[in-house]
Amino acid sequence: MPLLLLFTNCNGQAKQDNQTINSQDGPRVGGNCETCELIYVGMPKTINAIDTTSGWQLPGPKLIVTGTVYKPDKKTPAPDVILYYWQTDDKGIYAIKAGLDPKAERHGYIRGWVKTDQQGKYTIYTNRPASYPNSNAPAHIHMLVKEPGIKNEYYIDDIMFADDPLLPKGTRDPSDTKGGNGVVKVTTKNGVQNATRDIILGLNIENYPKQK
Secondary structure: OOOOOOOOOOOOOEEOOOOOOOOOOOOOOOOOOOOHHHHHOOOOOEEOOEEEOHHHHOOOOEEEEEEEEEOOOOOOEOOOOEEEEEEOOOOOOOOOOOOOOHHHHHHOOOEEEEEOOOOOEEEEEEEOOOOOOOOOOOOOEEEEEEOOOOOOOEEEEEEEEOOOOOOOOOOOOHHHOOOOOOEEOOEEEOOEEEEEOOEEOOOOOOOOOOOO
8 A cells, every 4th residue: 555645513514425436437536546445434424624533532642633625726725525534543553443344444443534614624633643563664644535526536645744753854756746745744732733734636646637
């Protein structure tokens, strides 16, 4: 899999048809997408602009990720975009627990969905994930995008953390970032870490429809 990496809000509430779409005309947007079908496993009928994972209650740093999703012009906010995310726990494991659909075990129980509000904004309350055990891989949060008008979901860069000592050094080529740079700066306020991950739809996404 590539490294792409009780709070609710009436803003961004909308009904979502969670029917899996496995085919479309032309090449698949985003190319091959391993485990992408899991976006639909357990997807709630109503998705909010704010979501809280079970990770919020785990030991270790609490993390709030906020962001704005923009249309391909990089300036117009994009409403009603679904973001599906999943991550490791504080031990670096995609942990499972009672009640988790067996189909979703590869992603663990710290997973969720947000749907951007009319200003394109979203917020995720979670824990800061740990790196895989005995690994040099940076800690990360995986993200999938399902946007109106695109028949399939696609990966964007993982959320990774600029202060992570495992993060490769050097400046990444902007032309290689999917959906914009996923490396976020972290600030701490009242003991809670905060990060902003903005997203540009279609940026460097394979087979993305050309804009008029």
